[in-house]
Amino acid sequence: MNETIEMLLKHKSIRKFEERSLTEEQIHTIVQSAQAASTSSYIQAYSIIGVKDVAKKEELAELAGNQNYVASSGHFFIFCADLHRHEIIGDMKGTDLKESLDSTEKFMVAVIDAALAAQNATVAAESLGLGICYIGGIRNHVQEVSELLNLPHRVIPLFGLTVGYPAQDPGVKPRLPLEHIYYEDEYPQEQTLYKQQLNEYDKVVSAYYHERTGGKRANTWSEQMSQMLAEPKRMFMKDFVEKKGFSKK
Incomplete structure (x- = not known):
């Protein structure tokens, strides 16, 4: 690198x-x-x-x-x-x-x-x-x-x-995992897998905010997006x- x-x-x-x-x-x-x-x-x-x-x-x-x-x-x-x-x-x-x-x-x-x-x-x-x-x-x-x-x-x-x-x-905010951004040959449309990946990413983001704020904040990415886009x-x-x-x- x-x-x-x-x-x-x-x-x-x-x-x-x-x-x-x-x-x-x-x-x-x-x-x-x-x-x-x-x-x-x-x-x-x-x-x-x-x-x-x-x-x-x-x-x-x-x-x-x-x-x-x-x-x-x-x-x-x-x-x-x-x-x-x-x-x-x-x-x-x-x-x-x-x-x-x-x-x-x-x-x-x-x-x-x-x-x-x-x-x-x-x-x-x-x-x-x-x-x-x-x-x-x-x-x-x-x-x-x-x-x-x-x-x-x-x-x-x-x-x-x-x-x-x-x-x-x-600090660096954790981005979506590579496999949730980069696809080859076609766009995957398996909703169960998509939701599983989002749930896993939510845990990472929640942990990031918890550590960054000393426990004052621990919301997830999907929570942020659903609230903002509503x-x-x-x-x-x-x-x-x-x-x-x-x-x-």
């Missing part, structure tokens, strides 16, 4: 940072690493907004659900699905791109491109000794975030990424996405 794989397997979300800002060199290295990620058909359908302004970071922390570590991180990146520049290309070349840009397929391309870039950014940051945490909470108030960042038509804020110097070591969230998203010019067809 090499150092890169060891680093990947030790990944953890950091929610407490030292009061140190990232240097310009660190920021540029992380962004350039993000840009080196694979991109569908070379379309590069994403943009990254780096937020330095303290007041703006504090407002974003509040909009994300009062996640204070957004404001206290060394730097806050927001990854956006972006087809705005492609719309401009259509104007430049006198080509009607609307049907393509309106499509659900191009929406998926933009989201996937942004996610691939973000994971490259994460690996780069962690290789520099920094910690990260993804912030999906910015979608709680996606319209307000869009206005705060002055995002044009065909640009959607997908998630944030806090990056900074870790001031905690929360209450639909952000049901306004489809309308927002379509108003931004995505996934109309």
Whole structure:
């Protein structure tokens, strides 16, 4: 096992940072690493907004659900699905791109491109000794975030990424077992086996929380998922996405 794989397997979300800002060199290295990620058909359908302004970071922390570590991180990146520049290309070349840009397929391309870039950014940051945490909470108030960042038509804020110097070591959360994620040749549909695997994983997760919290918490993964998914969230998203010019067809 090499150092890169060891680093990947030790990944953890950091929610407490030292009061140190990232240097310009660190920021540029992380962004350039993000840009080196694979991109569908070379379309590069994403943009990254780096937020330095303290007041703006504090407002974003509040909009994300009062996640204070957004404001206290060394730097806050927001990854956006972006087809705005492609719309401009259509104007430049006198080509009607609307049907393509309106499509659900191009929406998926933009989201996937942004996610691939973000994971490259994460690996780069962690290789520099920094910690990260993804912030999906910015979608709680996606319209307000869009206005705060002055995002044009065909640009959607997908998630944030806090990056900074870790001031905690929360430990690595146990993931689903490999055999419950990786299948060969076809998707197995044996429900009895599936439930057995989930029950076994629940025991592992419960033990993890019990040890991490000193016995104050011992809930299972399936309990967390059933409680979270029982209450639909952000049901306004489809309308927002379509108003931004995505996934109309």
